[in-house]
Amino acid sequence: MAEPAPILAMRGVGKRFPGVVALDGVDFRLFPGEVHALMGENGAGKSTLIKVLTGVYEIDDGTIELSGVPVAFTGPKQAQSAGVSTVYQEINLCPNLSVAENIYIGREPRRLGMISFRAMRAKAAELLGRLGIDIDPGSVLAGHSIAVQQMVAIARAVDVSAKILILDEPTSSLDAGEVEQLFRLVRGLRDEGLAIVFVTHFLDQVYAISDRITVLRNGGLVGEFRTAELPQRALVEKMIGKELQALERLALQEPSSEVVIAADRVGRTGAIAPFSLTIQAGEVVGLAGLLGSGRSELARLLFGADKMDSGELQVNGSPVTLRGPRSAIGHDIAYLSENRRAEGLIEELSVRENIILALQAARGWSRPLSRAKQDELVSRYVEALSIRPADPQMPVRNLSGGNQQKVLLARWLITEPRLLILDEPTRGIDVGAKADIQRLVVKLAGDGLAVLFISAELEEVLRLSHKIAVLRDRVVVTQLENTADVDADRIMNVIASGSAAS
Structure with a gap:
């Protein structure tokens, strides 16, 4: 039986930044009615591929086709208008507003030029009911769990005539019951014919929800696989590029x-x-x-x-x-918090500035570390922890999650x-x-x-x-x-x- 045409076809996609090849001739296919896991180590190119697809970045090489038509989005709004919606790990909603207001913010139904809150709640109730989300559309979003807030974000995403839904680490803050609750929603959307890209670091979840897997490594394509045909151990080996002996x-x-x-x-x-x-x-x-x-x-x-x-x-x-x-x-005593963004990294500062922060605080700001001493200490820990790229002046926000975590470890280890x-x-x-x-x-x-x-x-x-x-x-x-x-x-x-x- 002939394979159906993909709704999304990315061919030979390349993206370069100064000194870094983020994507190198990557192919990616997505079919209607499937959950497709995008896998790879931090820095493999997953985020860049998503940003290229959603118009955050322009591609340097290759082509992107949506429903067989070449596209080149110039921003996320244009991508969303074409049916490509994204729900990120950090939920971009307004917790002080109601569920209905969050779903229709910027698209509120109006009557005589005024927002019709009754019509908004009615539309939200219909949408939530179709998706099997049993909550009051008039309730304040902050009163719901993170799992429910994720589902509200998904409801908003699919209500804009989405053809493709990208879920970027949607389960990172959920417990097992909440994950299954979210997966019931995802399976329902898949069965309605939506094409879903699923990005996660939880391998068990990949096998619980996905139909197909694409693996990236160092900005290149390792391969596309049917989930049922790729054992979990083989997936990990393809992601890291070596056998798992080191992981015993x-x-x-x-x-x-x-x-x-x-x-x-x-x-x-x-x-x-x-x-x-x-x-x-x-x-x-x-x-x-x-x-x-x-x-x-x-x-x-x-x-x-x-x-x-x-x-x-x-x-x-x-x-x-x-x-x-x-x-x-x-x-x-040193403490690496679980929330590296809110309680750890200062994203506006460089790698060097983030690393020396705790040591400088311990010394007191009246005894500043000389720049030469900073450079000596930071270089030692950048090398010892294999922080990549090995550029202490790079803004820490530009590093992958794994390397950001190493920066925080360096910050505390430097205090001995x-x-x-x-x-x-x-x-x-x-x-x-x-x-x-x-x-x-x-x-x-x-x-x-x-x-x-x-x-x-x-x-x-x-x-x-x-x-x-x-x-x-x-x-x-x-x-x-x-x-x-x-x-x-x-x-x-x-x-x-x-x-x-x-």
């Missing part, structure tokens, strides 16, 4: 007996129940638990970002009272901490960069650094930790030595039951 379980050295930090019944009312935890020099302690289980709340207490209201904290054998992050830095708290350090980055960061954690622990490691991926926690603290409903349920009989099933049983005996 990492060997950890035994920690020393020296206790770097000891929390004794430390807690904060409404945030996390009192817990006791010690981390030794050279030890990696993993935190496992579902979204909202209290992992980040525990980390923030140990960094002084939130104030504890019970218990005692000792650092390097002495009782301390952390009065804030600056106090924690003074006690050789004794305890490094890593909250979801590999979330939203590609497989290769994830492996780099995991190997770095093992190396740092081997050099004597104490590490608190938080990840939603149980396999990652198991792979990296000497000891695992399991949380549920903001309570540390149990702490397990990471022995051979501890696996993901056992941890999930503890989380599900709330019992250490599971």
Whole structure:
């Protein structure tokens, strides 16, 4: 049976920036009624391909055809008018407005020159009903979960006569139930004939939702594959360009007996129940638990970002009272937040300026680091962490997610901490960069650094930790030595039951 004509055909597409070939002769096909996963490491060219398709960038080489007609969009609005809609990871909606107002903002139905809110709510109710989204169109958007807000963004996107829907990391902040809720909507749109491009770093989700996969690497096309015919291991190998031997379980050295930090019944009312935890020099302690289980709340207490209201904290054998992050830095504690954009990177600054920020804050602004010292330190860490491009003067916003994460790691390592708290350090980055960061954690622990490691991926926690603290409903349920009989099933049983005996 002949294959139907693609609704989108990109052939030999090239895009260059000064010193960088972002896309090099890439082909990409998209068919009606399919979910097509666009996969690759950070920096592989996925974002550039989407921006080329949506008119943010002009192509330097190649052609783009939509429904068999050559197109060259000059901006996202023109692309949307042609039926290409995009929903990004950061939801671009107005939380203070109603659901209906968000769907029709800029396209409000009018009567006698005035916005007809009744007609708007009626149209929104009809659209939401067709998509199976059971919410009140008159309700304020901020009152709904992130998953529902994502679905509202999708409803808005498909209501503009969309032929192609691009979903860029739509599940990064959702739990498993919310992901399935979103996927029901996506499957329904696919079954109606919509062509969907799905970008994610969650491999399991690729196999749960996609029909076809295109893999990019270093700006080039690796290949297009039917999902059912490409095993998950083979997908990862194609993304990183090598076999997975380097991704097997990492060997950890035994920690020393020296206790770097000891929390004794430390807690904060409404945030996390009192817990006791010690981390030794050279030890990696993993935190496992579902979204909202209290992992980040525990980390923030140990960094002084939130104030504890019970218990005692000792650092390097002495009782301390952390009065804030600056106090924690003074006690050789570093914290990499899970939200690298809001609480980490300053995107307007260069790589160099972002890296030296914490060290300069610890020294005080009355003792500025000389430019020569900055250059020396930054160059050392750019090389040690393989930050690419290796240009300290480049704006940090121009780096891939994995390299931005390495910049934040460099910022804290440059302060020479004794305890490094890593909250979801590999979330939203590609497989290769994830492996780099995991190997770095093992190396740092081997050099004597104490590490608190938080990840939603149980396999990652198991792979990296000497000891695992399991949380549920903001309570540390149990702490397990990471022995051979501890696996993901056992941890999930503890989380599900709330019992250490599971």
